[in-house]
Amino acid sequence: MTSTLHRPPADLDSHEAEQPPARKSLRQRFSRLDNHASPYLYISPFFLLFGLVGLFPLLYTLVVSLHDWDLLQGQGDFVGLANFGEVLTDRFFWNSIFNTVSIFLLSAIPQIFIALVLAAILDQNLRAKTFWRMSVLLPYVVTPVAVALIFSSIFNEQSGLANNLLGLVGIDPIAWKHDVFASHFAIATMVNWRWTGYNALILLAAMQAVPRDIYESAAIDGAGAVRRFFSLTIPSIRPTLVFVVITATIGGLQIFTEPKLFDASSAGGIGGADRQFQTTVLYLWEMAFFRQNLGEASAIAWLLFLLIVIIGLLNFLLSRRIASGEQKVADRRTRKALQRQTADAASARATGTATHGDDHQGDRA
Amino acid sequence: MKLSRRTTIAAAVAGAASIALLASGCSAGAGGSTESGDEKVELTITTFGTFGYDELYKQYESENPNVTITATNIDTGGNARTDTFTKIAAGSGLSDIVALEEGWLGSVMEVSDQFVDLRDYGVDDRKADWVDWKFAQSTDADGRVIGYGTDVGPVGLCYNGKLFEAAGLPSDRTEVATLFGGADATWDKYFEVGNQYKAATGKAWYDQSGFVWNSMVNQLPEGYYTADGELNVEGNTALQERWGQLAGAAADGLSAAQAQWDWNGGKSFTDGTFATFVCPGWMLGVVQGNTEAGGGDATTGWDFADVFPGGAVNWGGAFLAVPETSEHKEEAAKLASWLTEAEQQLGQFAAAGTFPSTVAAQEELAASGEQNAFFNDAPVGAILAGRSEGVVAQFKGPDDSVIQENVFGPVTQKLDSGEADAQSGWDEAISLLNELVE
Numbered sequence: 001m002t003s004t005l006h007r008p009p010a011d012l013d014s015h016e017a018e019q020p021p022a023r024k025s026l027r028q029r030f031s032r033l034d035n036h037a038s039p040y041l042y043i044s045p046f047f048l049l050f051g052l053v054g055l056f057p058l059l060y061t062l063v064v065s066l067h068d069w070d071l072l073q074g075q076g077d078f079v080g081l082a083n084f085g086e087v088l089t090d091r092f093f094w095n096s097i098f099n100t101v102s103i104f105l106l107s108a109i110p111q112i113f114i115a116l117v118l119a120a121i122l123d124q125n126l127r128a129k130t131f132w133r134m135s136v137l138l139p140y141v142v143t144p145v146a147v148a149l150i151f152s153s154i155f156n157e158q159s160g161l162a163n164n165l166l167g168l169v170g171i172d173p174i175a176w177k178h179d180v181f182a183s184h185f186a187i188a189t190m191v192n193w194r195w196t197g198y199n200a201l202i203l204l205a206a207m208q209a210v211p212r213d214i215y216e217s218a219a220i221d222g223a224g225a226v227r228r229f230f231s232l233t234i235p236s237i238r239p240t241l242v243f244v245v246i247t248a249t250i251g252g253l254q255i256f257t258e259p260k261l262f263d264a265s266s267a268g269g270i271g272g273a274d275r276q277f278q279t280t281v282l283y284l285w286e287m288a289f290f291r292q293n294l295g296e297a298s299a300i301a302w303l304l305f306l307l308i309v310i311i312g313l314l315n316f317l318l319s320r321r322i323a324s325g326e327q328k329v330a331d332r333r334t335r336k337a338l339q340r341q342t343a344d345a346a347s348a349r350a351t352g353t354a355t356h357g358d359d360h361q362g363d364r365a
Numbered sequence: 366m367k368l369s370r371r372t373t374i375a376a377a378v379a380g381a382a383s384i385a386l387l388a389s390g391c392s393a394g395a396g397g398s399t400e401s402g403d404e405k406v407e408l409t410i411t412t413f414g415t416f417g418y419d420e421l422y423k424q425y426e427s428e429n430p431n432v433t434i435t436a437t438n439i440d441t442g443g444n445a446r447t448d449t450f451t452k453i454a455a456g457s458g459l460s461d462i463v464a465l466e467e468g469w470l471g472s473v474m475e476v477s478d479q480f481v482d483l484r485d486y487g488v489d490d491r492k493a494d495w496v497d498w499k500f501a502q503s504t505d506a507d508g509r510v511i512g513y514g515t516d517v518g519p520v521g522l523c524y525n526g527k528l529f530e531a532a533g534l535p536s537d538r539t540e541v542a543t544l545f546g547g548a549d550a551t552w553d554k555y556f557e558v559g560n561q562y563k564a565a566t567g568k569a570w571y572d573q574s575g576f577v578w579n580s581m582v583n584q585l586p587e588g589y590y591t592a593d594g595e596l597n598v599e600g601n602t603a604l605q606e607r608w609g610q611l612a613g614a615a616a617d618g619l620s621a622a623q624a625q626w627d628w629n630g631g632k633s634f635t636d637g638t639f640a641t642f643v644c645p646g647w648m649l650g651v652v653q654g655n656t657e658a659g660g661g662d663a664t665t666g667w668d669f670a671d672v673f674p675g676g677a678v679n680w681g682g683a684f685l686a687v688p689e690t691s692e693h694k695e696e697a698a699k700l701a702s703w704l705t706e707a708e709q710q711l712g713q714f715a716a717a718g719t720f721p722s723t724v725a726a727q728e729e730l731a732a733s734g735e736q737n738a739f740f741n742d743a744p745v746g747a748i749l750a751g752r753s754e755g756v757v758a759q760f761k762g763p764d765d766s767v768i769q770e771n772v773f774g775p776v777t778q779k780l781d782s783g784e785a786d787a788q789s790g791w792d793e794a795i796s797l798l799n800e801l802v803e
Contacts, residue, residue: 071450071451071453071454072450072453072454072472072473072475072476072479073475073476074454090800091800092800153630156629156630158629158632158633159629159630159632177624178782263624264624264625264626264627268443268766268767268770268771268774270770270771270774270775273774273775273778273779273782274775274778274779274784275775286771289447289450289451290447290766290767290770290771291764291767291771291801292450292472294454
């Protein structure tokens with residue numbers, strides 16, 4: 001691919017070299033410029049937009065975080081890293097980090113696992129494929145606000161659906177909005193409901209790109225469905241899996257709407273009577289718009305940004321390891337099989353018996 | 366959450382800064398600039414809760430054909446506060462007329478120059494229209510007047526007559542007023558009757574402790590701040606004494622521990638979960654709305670008594686202000702002034718139960734015996750007029766709403782759930798106060 005792309009310009013150059021450079025027409029020059037410059041022009045809208053709505057706010061937040069900055073009264077004195085110090089010694093900040101990570105783990109792990117299984121099922125030869133594929137995306141169409149309102153009613157402690165159903169099987173009502181773990185579970189449920197189908201479709205798209213003949217040969221070699229899934233599907237969709245994990249990380253750590261709307265009464269944005277489910281962005285919101293301390297709020301924003309980068313990197317490395325661990329095992333198996341094959345072939349030549357392939361080893365075991 | 370992630374990472378994380386971006390980058394450039402009498406103007410107005418203005422807008426539009434009113438109503442005061450403050454911080458986006466709540470005044474007054482001095486539009490000529498303290502509240506330290514007073518919040522007691530009857534208590538509203546001690550009603554008496562009710566029915570007495578606490582605080586001459594603007598919570602014996610009373614009531618099981626502004630989707634107003642409710646004028650619309658949302662109607666039994674434990678109290682009330690960013694200041698001031706005239710305040714009262722702040726309208730309500738069908742035909746106007754006698758507005762400091770929502774909010778919920786008693790709750794409130802308010 002790369003070499004073919006490079007070759008034509010090289011040809012052009014050699015061709016041009018035969019002619020005196022002075023005779024290069026304006027048109028040629030323009031086409032040269034076009035060749036070199038226009039790709040950058042084509043991708044520039046993204047970078048301009050990113051600079052405007054991404055980079056600038058990011059840097060501006062850094063400036064704000066280094067000042068005393070009241071929401072209404074604006075910029076105050078330069079205080080250096082004092083805001084960061086305040087935030088890092090604030091128990092509510094750490095509480096919000098704990099809640100965020102807890103909700104993130106409760107949502108991301110089951111979500112990606114279920115999405116994988118769903119995608120694998122949708123990848124089969126189903127009747128009315130498009131219908132099933134579209135229906136898993138249905139929850140994604142509903143706005144998060146509506147989702148939060150519906151689920152906050154389902155998890156209502158007094159007459160919510162969840163507690164009513166639990167009551168039917170004789171379980172005591174659960175304090176969905178007061179118990180730390182229960183509230184995290186309830187919020188994670190909203191996230192899962194909304195995002196599982198979306199992730200499933202992305203993974204499905206990746207699975208569709210895996211060449212079918214690999215599966216066929218694996219099946220002929222006697223690999224069962226589960227074995228094919230773990231040894232073929234997962235390693236093949238590794239890059240997509242990494243993508244899904246990273247986006248789930250970013251989204252999960254930025255969770256705001258669900259906890260904000262889960263408790264209608266918390267006008268101050270504290271997420272539950274005792275901050276049981278106040279996530280970091282919710283705390284940021286409280287700091288900026290309720291306590292009106294924009295300086296500290298910006299410090300929180302930056303700390304959260306750094307945290308997301310760190311966890312994102314960690315996830316990237318981890319998911320690479322997991323997926324490539326699978327790959328390594330497969331590679332090792334192939335290598336061993338090859339060795340056996342050559343050994344078999346050698347012994348066959350020696351004994352004069354014909355032998356095919358190797359995988360009988362597996363069948364025998 | 367996942368689409369166009371790349372562009373939004375920074376923007377979402379640095380949400381606060383995008384406000385600053387707005388402040389420095391863009392300014393809303395809508396509408397024309399020069400104004401004359403007949404030119405078409407579109408006025409935007411933002412209110413919250415139940416303001417009851419919809420009919421008045423139509424009336425104004427028909428009387429002033431050149432004016433179109435685009436109204437926004439935000440569900441609760443808390444959300445309206447965020448909306449308004451964010452837009453002040455951004456330096457753009459505010460409507461031509463913004464409703465300000467009394468509780469935010471402390472913060473708003475620190476940036477009162479963001480709002481038009483209404484003396485330039487003749488508010489001084491109308492000074493005598495309002496009760497003194499309402500006008501004084503909207504005047505900043507430099508003597509600039511930034512708001513036309515709309516309603517005030519005299520508080521009476523909502524109670525459910527049917528539930529009272531079932532518990533063997535009198536249900537007639539004058540008898541109920543006497544039951545609590547009439548003009549000498551105290552919180553002790555209120556909780557005492559509550560215990561009787563609880564003993565008779567086994568049910569809770571009031572919805573949750575937060576609103577009761579707000580009433581108790583607003584009733585004091587000085588609340589979370591002294592009149593000089595000093596923090597006034599730690600070592601405030603009057604406040605702590607009331608806290609003890611409230612904690613005792615919660616410990617006795619008088620609180621139904623409801624979620625504020627939700628009340629189990631309004632159902633708790635209809636199924637007898639609690640029998641009394643603290644009702645400033647503007648809350649009457651909220652009670653009715655929630656009862657209806659919960660599937661109830663006038664037969665649910667809610668009534669309104671001319672009594673309140675601990676005496677007269679003002680809770681809430683709003684102002685209409687014109688931001689400096691408005692491009693139609695003159696027209697906006699004219700509309701805001703019109704909306705707060707006695708006649709229109711009466712219309713607002715009829716639509717939403719908000720008690721007027723102008724003397725003429727208050728007098729008219731006091732004289733009229735007009736009955737409210739939802740509240741068992743109670744003459745709510747006359748009752749509220751009675752409840753407004755002796756009301757003094759309390760000074761609201763810059764962090765008043767933070768103290769109310771984020772310091773005492775969580776702790777009153779803990780009283781309700783039994784996780785805190787008088788002492789531990791108070792101690793926690795003080796430590797929260799020191800952490801949240803500088």
